[in-house]
Amino acid sequence: MVDNHYKKALSVRRNWAIILSVALAAGVVMIPVGFSLGVLPVGIIGIVFAVAGFYGCPLVWVSYSGLAAYSGVFGLIAEDGMRSATAIAGALGISIEQSKKAIVYLIRKRFLRGYAFDGTDTITATGIDKLEAERLARRAAALGKCPNCGATLVESDGRMVCPYCGSKFGGQ
Secondary structure, eight states: OOOOHHHHHHHHHHHHHHHHHHHHHHHHHHHHHHHHTTOHHHHHHHHHHHHHHHHHHHHHHHHHHHHHTTHHHHIIIIITOOOBHHHHHHHHTOOHHHHHHHHHHHHHTTSSTTEEEOSSSBEEEOTTHHHHHHHHHHHHHHHTBOTTTOOBOEEETTEEEOTTTOOEESOO
């Protein structure tokens, strides 16, 4: 089962960024309107909104964009079953070092729960997530893509074999 902790964190940050953006705009309008019409609560709420939006909006948008930058890596690992930092880098058009950095970040921050990274190239499923990894491997093999590196599988002696990394699926 794909852990939605990453998607929830991304959604929460995006929602707060939007809320604070709207608060900033609303606050800027509420201040002069509230005080010029003599409605002090509106003016005071406008000040609170403007200050919260002014300071919070950039922080939350930066936090959101920093996390969103890892969405491609997260999707390839958790949803598509890719298990190679090199293959992820190739699929996303990023450097291998950027791929490794993203994998380490996602595991360290517990967005990729149940995975381990050896620091070189291989991502492995641990614990109960091994069942999910096996399901993803079967799905990838059925689609003709290697779950480890993403290469197209070829048939050899009744088994599906990856010509890139040598992984074998099905058969004996």
